[in-house]
Amino acid sequence: MDRHTIRRSALALFFASAMTGVAMAQSAAPAAASGTDGNNAPKAACGGDLSTFLAGVKADAIAAGADAASADKALAGAQIDPKVLAMDRSQGVFRQTFLEFSQRTVSQGRLDIGRQKLKQYADVFAKAEKDYGVPPGIITTYWAMETDFGAVQGNFNTRNALVTLSHDCRRPEFFRPRLIGFIEMVQHGDADPDTMTGAWAGEIGQTQMLPPSIISYGVDGDGDGHVNMKTSAADVILTTARFFQSLGFQRGQPWLQEVSVPDNLPWEKSGLGGTLTAADWFKLGVEPRDGNTSFGSLPAALILPQGRKGPAFLTYPNYNAFLEWNQSFIYTTSAAYFATRFAGAPTYNKGTPESGLNDVDMKALQTKLTARGYDVGKIDGILGSGTRVAIQKEQFRLGLPADGWATQALLNAL
Structure with a gap:
């Protein structure tokens, strides 16, 4: 030993x-x-x-x-x-949206420095992947996000x-x-x-x-x-x-894949914790932007960080390792996306997401959800996992697209 x-x-x-x-x-x-x-x-x-x-x-x-x-x-x-x-x-509480946080975090400067590091330490990264199965882009992502490659x-x-x-x-x-x-x-x-x-x-x-x-x-x-x-x-x-x-990362398996989505999905099936496979989503009209459908047999969750009109991704079991590192949905999804960029993925399609709620309105929505028996945790104005689940259930009950995104239309309906 x-x-x-x-x-x-x-x-x-x-x-x-x-x-x-x-x-x-x-x-x-x-x-x-x-x-x-x-x-x-x-x-x-x-x-x-x-x-x-x-x-x-x-x-x-x-x-x-x-x-x-x-x-x-x-x-x-x-x-x-x-x-x-x-x-x-x-x-501080985490109030940024996915687009706000990811665009600030996944900067061109960090991508450029990260690619330089990948070349500079190519032999070490190769050993890391050989010994532990973790792609270089994931390591480089956390190196960038946590300390700007050691600077802070x-x-x-x-x-x-x-x-x-x-x-x-x-x-x-x-x-x-x-x-x-x-x-x-x-x-x-x-x-x-x-x-x-x-x-x-x-x-x-x-x-x-x-x-x-x-x-x-x-x-x-x-x-x-x-x-x-x-x-x-x-x-x-x-x-x-x-x-x-x-943290449970499996060698050779994907973690995140950007997709485009049709207008008529059963949105209530989206979100973490679903039971569909990637092939199930493909049959429903979800299309990988990279055209790769070889992961069809894997469990896959469709996540919509800013609703059905914003960026859309399929997450695979390896996404859970990112969640183990940091349980913030926005941080985790940004990190997983960042790592795909080092692996060659293009910039995501921002889409045209509906406007979210401000702090006061989000707290009002959480208060209404709590009054209806949902556990959203602290009334803090943060669109966390508990609030997203509650929103999705109420959207479905009210006949709204159940994409888990907090909007004025939902607040008004409640």
């Missing part, structure tokens, strides 16, 4: 147990903050005196396989960062960010395992606790991965004995490929 396989074996138990109960040896941590959250998920110990809290983290790290000296080194000088808490409390990686001290978010009692069960993972990175020389910087939530490197993922899927691509996600392109490419494979 290589050293990454060895260290996974020790940490796998901790990362699993961290989500099912408070890890071993936390008696030193404040008991008042433990318990369960609203979803009955166990709450990790949090809050209280910082030195006492860190002693509990050290005990957890040792129980997970770290040595005491490495835990001391990783946690020495740790501080609560008020800027991290401010970022956590002020996260974040300037928060990673140790302090993870200590802050683990100590805070908002989501300690999520961040405490990430802090333990960071300690393990320090032990293996892959992170300097005083100088390692990244995003405010603890993501590290050019594709913004969290410490447990780097530990589990890190690949030393340049042969220097370390996994350096900040400066080593080879490490970034191979580690990202290995991680993306772990």
